[in-house]
Amino acid sequence: MKGRVRSPWALPGLLAAAVFAAACEGGGTEPQVAEVVVVPEEALIVGEGGGQQFVAFAYDAAGKTVTAAAEWSVDRPGVAEISSRGFTTGRANGVTTVTATIGGVGATAQLEVYVPRIITDYEPGQRYYGRRDYVEYIPGELPLVLASSHGGRLVPDEIPDRSYGVVRNDLNSLELTLAMRQALIDLTGQAPHVILSHLHRSKLDANREIEEAAQDSPYAEQAWREFHDWLVTARATVSADFERGLFLDIHGHGHDIDRLELGYLLTSAELNRPDANLNSLDIVARTSIRELGRTSPIPFSRLLRGPASLGGLFQERDIPSVPSPAVPGPGDDPYFRGGYNTRRHGSLNDAEVIDGIQIEHHYQGIRDNDANRQAYAAIAAAVIREFMLEHYGFFEGDSR
Helix, strand or coil, X not given: CCCCCCCCCCCHHHHHHHHHHHHCCCCCCCCCCCEEEEECCEEEEECCCCEEECEEEEECCCCCEECCCCEEEECCCCCEEECCCCEEEECCCEEEEEEEEECCEEEEEEEEEECCCCCCCXXXXXXXXXXXXXXXXECCCCCEEEEECCCCCECCCCCCCCCCCCCCCXXXXXXXXXXXXXXXXXXXXXXXXXXXXXXXXCCCCCCCCHHXXXXXXXXXXXHHHHHHHHHHHHHHHHHHHHCCEEEEEEEECCCCCCCEEEECCCCHHHHCCCHHHHCCHHHHCCCCCHHHHHHCCCCHHHHHHCCCCHHHHHHHCCCCEECCCCCCCCCCCCCCCCCHHHHHHCCCCCCCCEEEEEEEECCCCCXXXXXXXXXXXXXXXXXXXXXXXXXXXCCCCCCC
16 A cells, blocks of 8 residues: 555554564464555665564555565575564675565565675775765875765765755865865875765765754665764874864855854854853863863964964965954854764864864855865965964974
8 A cells, every 4th residue: 555654763663563463473364465565665784794674564455454474585695684574684795675475465675785895904095985985085194184075966866865954065065175185285295084975965964963964765874874984983093193183074155255154163142252251161162172272272262263263364365264353253144153073073072182173165266166176275275284283283394
């Protein structure tokens, strides 16, 4: 019966009842089954030995539920095996069809098994890809991590369009991130760590919690996990090699004012306050640069908008920014303060030593064409290097 429940996640009690019923022996009159539905309709197992429960629902011609045990099979047992209760176990990379038969009526679902390559040592400069190349990680040597979550262009049919949340891309932000990587190599001789989502935002928003980001697509969920797992890997590498470091989340905004918006998780109202208010420990503890604020000898307000702040250094090179000495707060104008990535991968929480800043770039003159991207990237590389020299002491051996 089309339109009936298709997802067990929405009705966990029904799922449990169906699993129980599938284990029971049928008796009495042979059930008159008109339709069988298998849920989920498609699934992804990650890793050899991983599992996925399938459940079959049977209905008679009147649409009433028929309680009867299903017979389960897979057409490629080398990819996955299935138990009498519909539980599948991944064996090798590939796709197999799961079939449930009840009362002579069958229904199918698709199961993919994806076994990622186990990597114990990442080589700087080598490009690593997740499933179907949706996510990319380029390890680096610097105590710096760059990420682009909203600049991908891939729109695979296997991932449904997201039905809620923002779906418009940050145009050319992925290309801008790669230009910044190259500019840092040109300036310092070494590369930052870079994580890229190549999926269009209509398919995945990697700067959101997984529920909103992937919206129940197992393939988008896998890409989301790869993106954030590689961010964790990059941050752990920086922490192990340098004990401290910086994560920059690269985005693009469409606000009317052409300026960078630097997000530290502080609201517009908080940034609009006087310096004395920003210097409180309570403010420091609620930011994504908590570690830097905790250890820096200068007042926190100067880290946010003083001459040697990120905004101050961009301003010095004629790139308008907020917060900065010239624009200490956004006032009543729109402003992005930082999102999921900055909260999760910055130093907001105790014991986190990698600070995080979200950089929202305006379009005109920054992202609009390759020449402007290259010019901005060279400026950004110089600003990042100076900022980290000033506040972290890194790149000291670099004589450029």
